[in-house]
Amino acid sequence: MNKKIAASLASIVALSTLAAACGTPADTGTKTGGDATQAPAQKVKLTVWHNYSGDDLRAKAVRGQIDKFKAAHPEVELDAQAIPPDGYRQRLKTVAAANEMPDVFFTNSGSMIKEFYDGGLIQSIMPLLNKQTEWKNNFTPGAFDPLSFNNEVYAVPVNASVTSLFFYNKTLFEQNGVKVPKTWDELLAAVKTFKDKGITPISLGNKAAWLAQSSILSSLANRVTGTDWFLKAVKQDGAKFTDPEFVQALGLMKGLADAGAFQQGFNSLDNTQMEQYFISGKAAMMIDGAWALTNMAATGTKEQLDQIDVTVLPSVPGGKGDPNTISGGAGGGFAVSKKPTGKQLDAALELIYTISGPDGMKAVAEANQIVNYKMDVDQSKVTSLFYKAYNLTKSVTFTPVYDAYLSSQGAEAINNGLQELLMGGKPEDIAKKLQDAQAKSIGK
Known part of the structure; x- marks a missing residue:
């Protein structure tokens, strides 16, 4: 036996014996049979x-x-x-x-x-x-x-990891005559309509930096580049993050910020504040993960939850990726x-x-x-919103979440880079930071 371990065990036994001799109160767990006393089993x-x-x-x-x-x-x-x-x-x-x-x-x-x-x-x-x-x-x-x-x-x-659910407030859409966007152009049109009416188009809370990457970019970029390109870029084998298709994806994301899609101070709000902002009716849309379902179920009223619906992120014309997908998986x-x-x-x-x-x-x-x-989900035990999302996930294909595949250095580079991008940074600069970090981390 290791001498340090033996000494430690000896000390424990000595202290236990001393405590017993001093008449320590409470249940010691000892069993007495006749004159013999059995020491309690060590936890x-x-x-x-x-x-x-x-x-x-x-x-x-x-x-x-x-x-x-x-x-x-x-x-x-x-x-x-x-x-x-x-x-x-x-x-x-x-x-x-x-x-x-x-x-x-x-x-x-x-x-x-x-x-x-x-x-x-x-x-x-x-x-x-x-x-x-x-x-x-x-x-x-x-x-x-x-x-x-x-x-x-x-x-x-x-x-399950489901990171890019597209939530929308049915009431706000109906009241303002906006149809649920199925393409990127329709999304930008919806953003303009809501902004012109004084309603925040998309709730975002990117204080922790990972959310814009996990919930928006992972799904958006896949629609532009396709999954095969991303997996090659991760391995730095036949694709780079400075390739035009990825720069295009960053440009589309920057376009949302430039159009005023998000509320003021989104880089200072966390995802819980983002979800509360949305469910209270202050924003028409939110792109978030399945964790939002349980968060909103804990704080939202039935009336608030019933007016929310969920679908997939809009498609990108000419993109190489399948539009009927959600980033996530196990x-x-x-x-x-x-x-x-x-x-x-x-x-x-x-x-x-x-x-x-x-x-x-x-x-x-x-x-x-x-x-x-x-397993079968008892509909009476969950919210109507969860049940909608649960059924949606059965009808889609899952694509990679960026930070589940990137190195730690790569994930940090894109997370911080997206905060910069959404505040006016250049897509080419962010792409290069990610490329340099990922290549260095895997020795290429």
Whole structure:
């Protein structure tokens, strides 16, 4: 046994003995038979980090499953930390650099989990999936793909990643004689009509920088370039982000800002403020992810939710991408660091099953969140808006979300670049920043 571990265990035993000798109150968990006293079994310690820190229904559902595990497993001393999303990834990278990863933690799919895999910081959860085969086989096709490496699964998706739903206020559209835009030109016409009438055309909150990239650019650029081009550009193999088609996509996005599509101060508002601005009727449209469904369900009235409808982003004439698409795919999930073994690993896998198992999937879905799991959604348990979006996602194809495929440096470059672009920056300059960051990060 490692000397430091042995010394630590000896200290724990010594302190426990001293506490007992001093008559420490409360239930110690000891069992007495005759004159013999049996020491209590040492608890398994387990840490879990996640970013479900908000008041939305999905966050409450996930935290509720963690609480359920805690109540059902008194033998586990669970340290659960809910960290706000905006700083979550950086916190993980900081502890990863110090080799102090939490035992279980939430990770996004794509480049985020790949960084942990490449760093040798996580372990396969195949023992859990092989034990619970009926559960494993009930996930939708491809659900594990962005969470797998070398035919081994490293996390189970808690929810589907749907990032570019096009929400619109039916009442405002009808009152102002505007038809729901199906092409980019129709979208610009709608923007002009609403702006002329003093109504914010599109609600946007890009304070955290990722939203414009994840919810707007990922889908818009795909309509212009197509998926194959993007995947080649990510690998820097036959395509570059300075190519004319990507510069065109950035130009279309800049065109929205130039037309006055967004409210004042959009780079200072977060996505929650953006969603509240929209659902309160101050904006006619919003391009956001499926997380908005659970956020608005937690705060909006039935009347507010009933007047909102959802569709796909308008098509781009001459674009190479399929217009009947939504950026997204399999969502993030809980992974296990390299550290847990034995009983601690057993507890970690059981925690993942509690969060992402059939009961967990049901709880998340009923929190108005789309999941990668085959199940019937009880319409009476969800909002009308969620049910519309849920059915919409069954009829479309999913395309890549940019920051799920770009390197960390590439994602940071485009996120910051879009903030600059929407405030008057040049598409060519933003494209070059992304190209340089992505090429450097993969050594090309």
